[in-house]
Amino acid sequence: MLIEIQDIFKIYNEGKESEVRALDGVSLTIDRGEFVAIVGQSGSGKSTMMNVLGCLDIPTYGTYLLDGTEVTDLSDRQLARIRNREIGFIFQGYNLIQELDALENVTLPLIYQGISVFEREDRAMEALARVGMADRAHHRPSEMSGGQQQRVAIARAIATRPPIIMADEPTGALDSKTGRHVLEILRELNGEGSTIILITHDDGIAAQARRRVRLTDGKIVSDERGKEAAAV
Template identity: 55%
Template sequence: MIRFHDVSKIYHIGGEEVHALDHASMHISPGEFVSIIGPSGSGKSTMMNIIGCLDVADSGEYLLDGLPIEQYSERELTRVRNRKIGFIFQNFNLIQRMTAEENVELPLIYQGVRTAQRRQRVREALERVGLSKRGHHRPTELSGGQQQRVAIARALVTEPSLFLADEPTGNLDSRTGNEIMELFHELHERGNTLVLITHDEKVAQQACRRIRIFDGRVEEVDG
């Protein structure tokens, strides 16, 4: 599903070159649950942005479902992001003026899904994350863990082939973080592909495979 071959990304900061990714190569197969682990500044966010089609590499090749992303137009990249990838962020990225139901419904509106089908899929998504009774609440009326569950429902409502989670437990206490990880395991058991970006070894170890990144260089983690 995901293949990096010799991917590099360089930023120019204050007259210096920063190699966010330095000839990185890795692959992730359909149905895998993989964590990408590294400290702050290691290149994790850059890798996530490229995997999620939010950015493009300076050199090398990124294949998503066998197709080279660099050949996609911006319109095609937007379509890929909306239909193939379910994003889950550390800060939840919910729209504060909208209810949980409305936040989950939003990507379906972008896809042009009809109203009746949208509402059914929103109900099912919130039920899957255990929030069927909180759909009319706004983010400020929900705990951090509940907000992250809404974010997960928003990601899964489009039935993406890939879930891309960036530090999804970073703003949660340990108990709530464990509950969110249980949700990820359930998604994986249903056959979904999950890529989890984290700096936390304990979180990373829950994935079936770990990829470590440091100073833009990528290596597999044994054991």
């Protein structure tokens, strides 16, 4: 089992009138190599779920085993190390550093991993080529379209060769054609063994995953498995 969360709560302003249970007793397991969509409307708890699964935030209560390691008691430094080695993140807003070109953006997490100068440039170029962006390696984000920036963001996520890729609304800022291309890349990565966790409010996007976990008011209300849908 790659991911196992048990009876997870994330509570803000606990015990006060303004208390919010962003996650309300959630339990979930994800096997290595799965393609899972976590789907829900605004306020459903899906972003909080991603933050917990991605070790960006810790739950108020409950247990979280990531590849057998209990992460809820780890220090900030230990959590950062896990994020850097185990998880590649793709965000709706790309989160590229504007002052750096594509190659430098993709190289950045490899620096944190302590990869040598020559190896990290090779790996960064390999990742850019993987998403069809090798020819834009020395262009800054401001010189790219949204779709190109998202592909650079995917390259950055996969350059560290993490076993898990978490994509938070990765097509939300893209036109439908570019969005389909991004989803195709995610499916290809899943076919090569990566575990993909896709966060989305869009049922059509969620249908591209082999498994759909629906959140409502911080609770899992359905967990469906099936073949990938046809491209939308």
